[in-house]
Amino acid sequence: MAKSLKANSIRTATRKWCWLFLGPVVIAFIIGFVWPFIQGIWLSLCQFRIVSNAEFVGFDNYGKVFSDPQFVYSFWYTALTAVVSLVIINVLAFTVAYLLTQKIKGANLYRTVFFMPNLIGGIVLGYIWSMIFDGFLSAFQTSILTDTVWGFWGLIIVMCWQQIGYMMIIYIAGLNAVPGDMIEAAKIDGATKMQTLFKVTIPNVMPSFTICMFLSLTNGFKLFDQNLALTGGAPISGSPSIAHTQMLALTIYNTFYGQASNARGTAQAMAVIFFILVAGMGLAQLAYTRKREVQQ
Amino acid sequence: MAEKAKGGLEAESKGLIVLSVILAIICIIWVLPMVAVVINSFKLNTFVKTETFALPTAESFAGWDNFIKGVTLGNYNFWLATWYSAFITIASSALILLFTSMAAWYIARVDSIFCKVVYFLCIFSMVVPFQMVMFTLSRTATQLHLDTPWTIPIIYLGFGAGLAIFMFVGFVKSIPLEIEEAAAIDGCSPVRTFFNVDVPMLRPTMISVGILEIMWVWNDYLLPYLVLDVEKYRTIPIFIQYLKGSYGTVDLGATMALILLAIIPVIVFYLCAQKYIIEGVAAGAVKG
Numbered sequence: 001m002a003k004s005l006k007a008n009s010i011r012t013a014t015r016k017w018c019w020l021f022l023g024p025v026v027i028a029f030i031i032g033f034v035w036p037f038i039q040g041i042w043l044s045l046c047q048f049r050i051v052s053n054a055e056f057v058g059f060d061n062y063g064k065v066f067s068d069p070q071f072v073y074s075f076w077y078t079a080l081t082a083v084v085s086l087v088i089i090n091v092l093a094f095t096v097a098y099l100l101t102q103k104i105k106g107a108n109l110y111r112t113v114f115f116m117p118n119l120i121g122g123i124v125l126g127y128i129w130s131m132i133f134d135g136f137l138s139a140f141q142t143s144i145l146t147d148t149v150w151g152f153w154g155l156i157i158v159m160c161w162q163q164i165g166y167m168m169i170i171y172i173a174g175l176n177a178v179p180g181d182m183i184e185a186a187k188i189d190g191a192t193k194m195q196t197l198f199k200v201t202i203p204n205v206m207p208s209f210t211i212c213m214f215l216s217l218t219n220g221f222k223l224f225d226q227n228l229a230l231t232g233g234a235p236i237s238g239s240p241s242i243a244h245t246q247m248l249a250l251t252i253y254n255t256f257y258g259q260a261s262n263a264r265g266t267a268q269a270m271a272v273i274f275f276i277l278v279a280g281m282g283l284a285q286l287a288y289t290r291k292r293e294v295q296q
Numbered sequence: 297m298a299e300k301a302k303g304g305l306e307a308e309s310k311g312l313i314v315l316s317v318i319l320a321i322i323c324i325i326w327v328l329p330m331v332a333v334v335i336n337s338f339k340l341n342t343f344v345k346t347e348t349f350a351l352p353t354a355e356s357f358a359g360w361d362n363f364i365k366g367v368t369l370g371n372y373n374f375w376l377a378t379w380y381s382a383f384i385t386i387a388s389s390a391l392i393l394l395f396t397s398m399a400a401w402y403i404a405r406v407d408s409i410f411c412k413v414v415y416f417l418c419i420f421s422m423v424v425p426f427q428m429v430m431f432t433l434s435r436t437a438t439q440l441h442l443d444t445p446w447t448i449p450i451i452y453l454g455f456g457a458g459l460a461i462f463m464f465v466g467f468v469k470s471i472p473l474e475i476e477e478a479a480a481i482d483g484c485s486p487v488r489t490f491f492n493v494d495v496p497m498l499r500p501t502m503i504s505v506g507i508l509e510i511m512w513v514w515n516d517y518l519l520p521y522l523v524l525d526v527e528k529y530r531t532i533p534i535f536i537q538y539l540k541g542s543y544g545t546v547d548l549g550a551t552m553a554l555i556l557l558a559i560i561p562v563i564v565f566y567l568c569a570q571k572y573i574i575e576g577v578a579a580g581a582v583k584g
Contacts, residue, residue, distance in 0.1 A: 010477060014406055014486040021402035021490075024395040025457050026414060031440065032454015033421050036432035043432065051435060096322070099315055106316070112570060113323045116330075119562050119573075121515025123533040124555055127540075128329050131336065131548060135348020161329065166577065173578050222425050225517050229537065252427045253518075268431060275428035282423030 044268040054265075061269035069240050071270055074251040081152070081247060082220025085159045089216050090209070093164045097171035098197070111172070115165035122162075126229020129158045133230075145234040151245035158226050163219060167212045174208030175201065207289075214285040221278055224249040248274055330559070337362055337553040344548035362553035369550055370538045374557065377535040380445045381514060384531060388452035389509040392460050393502055395453060400464030401490050405476075415465065421458035426518060429455075434522035445529050448520060452513055459580065460505050467501040468494070507569070507576035514562070532558050 014021075039051075044061055048054035065071050096114060100107045117125070133144040133154050144150050178201055186196045202209075224247075227233070233246030233254070246254070252274060255267035335351060336344045343356035352358070367374040403411040437443050437451055471494065479489045495502075517533035526534055536558065539551050566573060 010480050010486070011406055013480070014402065015408075017486050018402065018406075020487065021398045022411075022414065025399040025453065025461070028395070028450050028454035029414075029417070029421075029457050030454070031436060031442070032433065032451045033424075033429065033457075034417065036429040036436055037421075037424065039432040039436075040429050096319075099319060102312065102315060104312060104316055104319065110319050110323055111574075112567075113326055115574065116563070116566060117326070118577075119511060119515075119566050120559055121517065121533050123515075123517045123537050124558055127536060127551060127555060128333055131344065131552065132329055132332055132348065134345060135332075138345055138348075161326070169574055169578050224427075225515075225533075228517075229540075249425070249427050253430075256431055264431070271428045271431075275424055278425045279423040 040268055041272065043265065044272045045265075047262075047265040049262045049264060057265065061265045062273070064263075064266045065269050065273060068266070068270075070242055070246070070251055071248075073242050073244075074246050074248050077245070078221055078223075078247045081155060081159075081223070082217055085156050085163075085220050086213060086216045088156065089160055089163050089167055090212055092160065093167035093212065094171050094205075094209075096164065097168045097175055098201075100168070101172060101175045111165075111168070114168055117161050118163070118166045120162070122223075122225025123229045125158060125162060126226045129154065129161075130230050145231060148235060148244045151231045151234070155223075155226065155230055155245065158230060159220070159223070162226070163216060167216065170212050170215075171205065171208050174205035178204040210285070210288060214281065214288075218278055218281050221281070222249060223247055224253070228253075333552050333556050333559070336549060337556045339549050339552075341547045341549040344552065358549055362547075362549040363557070365547065366550035366554040366557070369547065369554065370535065372530055372535060372538070374532075374535060374554060377530045377532050378557075380529055381531040381533075384445050384448055384452075384520065385510055385513045387446075388449040388456070388513045389506055391449045391453045392456055392509050393506055396457050396460035396505070397464050397495070397498055397502065398490065399457075400461045401468050401494055403461070404465050404468040415461065418458040418461045421455075422462065426455075430518065430522055433519075437523045443523055443525055445524065448523055451519070451523055452509075455519070456509060456512065460509065463501060463505055463580070464498065467498060471497055501579075503572050504576035504579045507573050508580045510565075511573075 043051065043054060045056060045058060046054035047057045047061070096110075100110055104110075120128075130144060133150065137143055137147065137150060142150070144154050182200055182204070183196060186200045191199065227245070227247045227250050231245040233243030233250055235245075236243045243251075243254075248270075252267055252270045255263050255270060332348065336348065338358055339347070339352050339356045339362075340358045343352075347356060350356075399414070403415050433451070433455070437448075442448060442450055475493060476489050479493050480486075484492070515533065516531075517537060520529075520531050521534050521537070524530075524534075526538075530538065536551075536554060539554070540546055
């Protein structure tokens with residue numbers, strides 16, 4: 001009783017300082033997030049080129065989004081890129097993490113090198129690799145800007161180079177948390193290395209797998225800088241013309257700031273759908289981790 | 297029995313050697329792209345595309361020309377862009393660290409309905425992709441005259457508050473209340489309690505959050521591109537993106553020289569603060 005009284009009096013004293021502690025963040029948060037978000041929802045229901053001329057059109061924009069061939073194409077292209085990169089990144093990152101936790105000499109050096117690309121920004125990364133791919137592809141008289149297949153795999157390679165080191169760090173943390181005596185017990189019981197790996201180690205690092213898979217999935221869906229710098233959506237062909245390597249985020253950007261900028265309402269509607277998609281994945285992850293925490 | 301164990305050990309150490317060799321090879325492949333940047337930054341433009349993977353020869357060697365040419369490419373001074381990048385990164389991270397830790401402490405300690413709303417909105421903002429707000433955010437920034445490098449940290453504080461507050465609240469809740477009660481009994485005001493008692497304990501989380509924010513802001517392209525007046529103010533990613541945008545043919549040699557200049561500070565920062573960076577990234581990933 002006395003204790004809670006004390007806590008309460010401290011709380012009352014602290015409350016006087018609300019403006020100081022919360023004020024700056026709340027103001028910046030309203031400017032940088034809350035107001036743009038609300039305005040964004042509203043504008044997705046309007047037709048406009050300049051916001052002051054916005055005209056309410058209801059759900060028309062959403063209808064246009066789903067009949068836009070570029071959006072539909074980019075959606076499937078993004079989904080494919082995200083899933084393929086998810087599988088490759090996680091398989092390789094786990095393998096490297098597993099090898100690095102095997103008491104190898106110089107493990108720290110390897111870890112340092114593998115993680116390094118993660119610090120380089122997406123734009124710079126895109127240009128480094130566009131030089132490398134073009135240097136390589138020029139021998140075959142082609143370029144990453146004209147070859148759709150290379151455009152796809154090129155982006156996957158860039159994503160792998162950037163993200164494997166990152167995911168590796170999470171897997172290493174998970175692997176180091178596996179109790180040593182559990183592995184020891186499996187060994188004494190005569191389990192082979194492979195059996196130990198699949199029956200003991202992997203089930204124990206499942207939480208890391210969940211985190212990394214969700215992370216690489218949302219990273220894939222939100223990819224923008226690398227996409228812009230590597231191919232910028234090229235090649236563009238067909239009728240209606242489709243940018244063959246353009247992912248969702250870049251499609252939204254181009255619809256906003258492209259030539260037909262009276263399509264801004266549609267672009268904002270695309271952004272809302274994109275938000276629901278990405279937020280859905282985030283919430284699924286949250287729900288999943290919560291559930292697991294309860295079970296433990 | 298002993299012999300068998302010995303044999304097993306030998307096989308195991310042989311296996312480890314094979315693994316080391318495999319890892320070393322992957323490592324070399326891993327750094328090759330960066331080696332390619334270094335090599336090509338010293339090559340004449342025409343040779344970058346045809347001899348990308350060859351070392352510079354007497355014929356293709358450009359010396360420091362690419363660097364000299366590169367820093368004024370795109371009619372903009374590269375060092376100016378570096379200065380803006382550095383200022384925006386440091387100012388934004390400092391602002392975020394100071395104000396979000398204060399807010400998080402208040403949220404964790406007072407826990408009123410208003411606090412709960414703010415906290416919920418913060419978590420919500422973490423799952424919102426930038427494209428959702430990019431158009432309206434850049435418009436709001438222009439209207440409020442926040443479109444300069446000196447004011448853009450406010451935008452970063454607003455848009456980046458979510459993750460920082462989330463991480464800080466988690467940590468503040470683990471600090472026992474008794475310490476603060478003792479400070480209060482000794483006549484310490486809440487503001488002093490926060491700065492003198494809590495901030496020192498928050499240091500590890502501050503480093504983690506700081507690293508995450510620095511990496512984000514330094515590499516960010518779209519937000520500053522849309523918010524800033526790019527004719528006047530360019531950060532390094534904007535500068536590099538403009539090399540391709542403004543010219544029909546790009547001087548690849550000079551571009552690689554610039555990219556090298558752009559990643560050297562990042563690599564130096566990484567090698568100096570490696571331990572904190574890796575810890576920070578792991579903490580951010582697990583929580584976010």
